Amino acid sequence: MKIWKLTLASVASIGLLAACGGNDEGNNGGNNAGADANANANANAETEANDEGNNEAGNDSEGNNGEAADVSGEITVWGWNVAAASMEEAVEGFQEQYPDVDIVVEDIGREDLYDRLTVGFAAGGSGLPDITMIETDRLDNYFGEFPDGFVNLSEHGYDDHESKFPEAKAAAMKNADGDFLAAPWDIGPAGVFYNVPLFEEAGVNADDIETWDDFVEAGTTILDETGSQMVPIDISNDDALFRMMMNQLGTYYFDEDGNIDIHSDEAVQAMSVIQDLHAAGLVANTDGWDGTVTATVNNTVATVPFGVWYAGTITDQAPEQEGEWDVFKLPAFEEGGNRDANLGGSDLSVLSHTEHPEAAYAFVEYFTTETEPQMNALSEYGLFPSLVETYDDPYFEEEQEFFNNSPIWSLFADVAEGTLPANYTSDYARAFRYASDAQANVLLSETPPAEALEEAAGRIANETGRDQN
């Protein structure tokens, strides 16, 4: 009796297993041949059948719609969170121009996307989408590791769009040969988000803060009057403020030739300001992203210098603080100095194993160079476009109720256009780690900034084999 039951159970389970597999047999039917055929592993049987219909029967005979009608296929796009949602919403407008292209947007967590991208590239392109989103500071890393993994957008004519983007942003999209391997999407012009009631309580006027010295002075007043500190920094894990300051001063981890420049005079100057902030007791050492958000919404800090995308975080996590936040530009290092910098931003790349490069390019071109999808991504999801012509849209001048009725988008647009380029390089992630270590050394062990950055430069040189300036 018992043996019967067991056998029955095993048979049932095997059947189940087989059935689950069976579904996919159909999808992959003819695809077992090679790695790139598996690009279609994502497609389900139905849509694949559609594809074939489109390719073989549909367009050759019709061809009445000019250029667009020749382009067809099913395109899979990877993106995360609100970015995925904004691409989803662009599909309709895109299909008005390209009715034969189907777009499937897959919403994948940010870190997860990179894990899958790296594994897929390492495995020769298996399981990768046609288009993926990649953050600007990670592009060089992927270009360097997997140079054959990307479709050269310049060959499809993307060079024509170069002038539509801020110079610094466009420059970051290109490989060493000056070809576009990614199309610029959103951008992270930096500003200082500040808590209006805390500033008022301390009697500090944000307009008077023009230099970092003013910023330290204002911070000291606010600390005395309200008990709130000035900036949140995850001291040993993130150097966002340091990077924004370096960008302001026209430097970064590496110079334009790729040499290590993290110990330049400008970088030392930037780190010294952070040291001053910390010495005055103005830095709240926060723990990770959640810690930073907590500090923001609980009056632990009076300001948060960050990229424009942080506006979305504040509105999401502190809806009851409507009207209590506002933004001013990053303070300059000397009066009249540069106040523009960038932090973050992301881009779209077409991956080279795609079976429909024309269709994939068409979507990337539509999404990144047309104002409609870009404005929608901004107004619905707070993703700040790098497409300069959008800045003329009246939306930018609108007063934002949440942000003390200030037209903050036009402030950020202004910052975006003035930002200096930064050379991230394929060793960005390594440099980032040593920069955070250096920051921890300066703030927690009281190492002089010059010494700590010199040491970081040495370590980066050891690990990457790059020359130091």
Add this chain to the structure above:
Amino acid sequence: MMTNKNKGTVILRKVGLYTALIIGVLLSMFPFYWMFIGATNPSGEIFSIPPNLLPGDHLVENFRNLNDNVNIIRVMINSIVIALTFTFFSVMIASAAGYAFAKYSFKGRDAIFFTLLLAIMIPYHVTLIPLFQLMADLGWLNTYRAVLLPNLAYPFAIFLMRQNMRSIPTSLLEAARVDGAGEFKIFFRVVLPTMKPALAAVAIFLFMFQWNNFLWPLVVLGDSDMYTLPVALSSLVGMSRIDYGQIMMGTTLSTLPIMIFFLLLQRQFISGILGGSVKE
């Protein structure tokens, strides 16, 4: 008098014991309670100081948001089917293999067993890419098979079963043989029934392993309709916009099945743990 005094000490001891236990229960329950609170409140509430410890009214809304982002029912079904199928087959494999290693003597047995133990020590990440390539070449990406098969013969489970199987008296097996039972009959009707506690312990272990398994399913299951719970939950974390209410809702849902699974098997699980220490 003596008895009274004894009674007093006993009561005192009990009070002390129960106080300690209650504190322990509260401490270990709190994260679950907090998760539940998070699931019933809007996202920003989780950051408020002092913390809000009362359930809010956003349960339905959080669920709706979650369901808009991931097909939660489908994802639950994926997770349950994968975890249960995996648990069933790998328990069978582990117990059969463990039995063979413990009770049969054959040439090369120890060498094979030693190799198996070595396999435990290979870091997972080393095999990730070749294994992924293999699955891609087989056309198995996006299938349950791709998640299930590579780990089906789980070395640690085989090891555990082998250790437990050693305690079966060989004379029992011989008696069965003398009575004319075949080897399969002995395995299913004599060995497995005496191994129930160990089987339950290994089953819970394997179920939890597969339930929480993240990196491998993430890599091989590309289609969001094939996602398992951890992969789906992780997909909710974007860059700077995170809806914590939604995520807490998802985590609450994902802990429920494992709680149920544990409650069903807990008696066996406890005796399975004790099984190693008490020899009758």
